Amino acid sequence: MEFDGKIAIVSAGGSGIGKHAALGLAAKGASVAVLDLNGESAEAVVADILAAGGKATAHQGDASSLGDLDRAVAEIKQTADHVDILFNNVGMPNPHGIDDITDEQWTRCIDVNLKSNFFLTQKVLPLMRVTGRGGSIIYTASAAGLTGSYTTPLYSMTKSGLVGLTRSLAILLAPEKIRVNAICPGPVRTPMLAGFMSRSADATDEIADLYASRVPLGRVAEPSEIADAVIYLAGDTSSYVTGVPFPVDGGYTTQ
Numbered sequence: 001m002e003f004d005g006k007i008a009i010v011s012a013g014g015s016g017i018g019k020h021a022a023l024g025l026a027a028k029g030a031s032v033a034v035l036d037l038n039g040e041s042a043e044a045v046v047a048d049i050l051a052a053g054g055k056a057t058a059h060q061g062d063a064s065s066l067g068d069l070d071r072a073v074a075e076i077k078q079t080a081d082h083v084d085i086l087f088n089n090v091g092m093p094n095p096h097g098i099d100d101i102t103d104e105q106w107t108r109c110i111d112v113n114l115k116s117n118f119f120l121t122q123k124v125l126p127l128m129r130v131t132g133r134g135g136s137i138i139y140t141a142s143a144a145g146l147t148g149s150y151t152t153p154l155y156s157m158t159k160s161g162l163v164g165l166t167r168s169l170a171i172l173l174a175p176e177k178i179r180v181n182a183i184c185p186g187p188v189r190t191p192m193l194a195g196f197m198s199r200s201a202d203a204t205d206e207i208a209d210l211y212a213s214r215v216p217l218g219r220v221a222e223p224s225e226i227a228d229a230v231i232y233l234a235g236d237t238s239s240y241v242t243g244v245p246f247p248v249d250g251g252y253t254t255q
């Protein structure tokens with residue numbers, strides 16, 4: 001299988017895009033370390049992978065905490081002597097405009113959307129360098145990181161930051177055959193979607209209908225459709241692709 005013998009880390013792997021990427025990579029032979037703030041979700045994804053005959057481990061932690069990242073990477077090292085694929089997928093919505101945002105909300109969003117992904121990369125790179133074969137790092141940015149957003153400027157700012165990080169690391173790590181790309185999803189049917197409009201996850205279908213009218217393809221994405229792009233960027237089929245913010249958005253950013 002495409003990822004036989006490969007070791008992957010998927011952050012925010014307990015739900016939505018991360019869950020489908022973890023399941024998809026494992027189904028193609030990768031051994032997957034699933035990291036999530038919600039340990040039970042990570043365990044459930046791992047149980048699904050193991051039940052299907054795959055290989056996976058679960059790791060609980062807040063990716064914006066350097067201590068939690070150190071602990072999770074130390075756990076991963078107990079079974080993994082190297083890493084081939086790092087899917088940096090942690091993020092949170094911020095449904096506020098500029099007038100009502102607080103220092104606390106600003107800091108939390110910056111920490112979850114930027115600090116977590118930056119420092120997980122820093123901590124995993126030594127493991128990715130072990131084999132000398134290179135690897136693939138993928139960030140989850142957003143369509144909101146490619147265009148301006150009238151609803152969520154702070155979120156847009158953080159996702160633009162990940163695009164800048166992607167381009168910079170692609171240059172820095174190319175000599176080591178480590179490719180770095182970002183996916184830029186449009187609206188996706190996950191529990192997070194309703195959070196962009198300050199609603200709880202039980203309003204997901206209602207909010208998906210609202211977003212659908214703004215997407216040229218006329219619908220929101222299913223998380224597996226975003227995971228398919230992650231799997232493409234993780235594997236050798238994309239061996240000459242690096243530094244790319246890849247819209248997977250039904251045409252959203254063409255408007």
Ligand SMILES: NC(=O)c1ccc[n+]([C@@H]2O[C@H](COP(=O)([O-])OP(=O)(O)OC[C@H]3O[C@@H](n4cnc5c(N)ncnc54)[C@H](O)[C@@H]3O)[C@@H](O)[C@H]2O)c1
Nearest residue numbers: 012014015016017037062063090091142185187188190192
């Ligand atoms: N859903 C969308 O419409 C959409 C669109 C564009 C980009 N994204 C991005 O996709 C990524 C995944 O979102 P999703 O839609 O799959 O969401 P989701 O709600 O389905 O899953 C998010 C997961 O992240 C975990 N998580 C949250 N904070 C964490 C932290 N600090 N440390 C570790 N894990 C944490 C949660 O426990 C949850 O399992 C995010 O970066 C998000 O910004 C989502």
